[in-house]
Amino acid sequence: MTLPIGLATEMLKKGQSYRQRYSTCVIMITMYDYFGDGKAIHKITSRSQDGHKYPDKQTTYLIYPYGDLTGLPRDLQDFLKLLITERPTSDGEFITMVKEFMISIKTSGKMRYDFMRLQDKLMDAYEEAYEEAYDEAY
Secondary structure: OOOOHHHHHHOOOOOOOHHHOOOEEEEEEOOOOOOOOOEOEEEEEOEOOOOOEOOOOEEEEEEOOOOEOOOOOHHHHHHHHHHHHOOOOOOOHHHHHHHHHHHHHHHOHHHHHHHHHHHHHHHHHHHHHHHHHHHHHO
């Protein structure tokens, strides 16, 4: 789960080495409990198989909003609850801002159009890949 090379190298100026890039934080929100342990958040850093830290300066947070929220900051708990139920337990400044942003996305005609076009392309690619796999198997 590292930043794709294209994105990572775009952070560099011409002539800089990969090790000179800035630290990055990738946040992945998934509706699947990737590790199957029920935790809401996993912090992932790069390490070799024998435990040596790999200096890619990237930290990934894998967030599962259905996981155990115990011990997380209240704003983060409310944000995760907002993702899955659209009903957080409070209306703090951060949650109010996120709710307003969600409304603007849902009511944006252009955003909905672009999303539907992307969905169509993904479904076409899925169907094409399925047909190719089926043809190869039989």
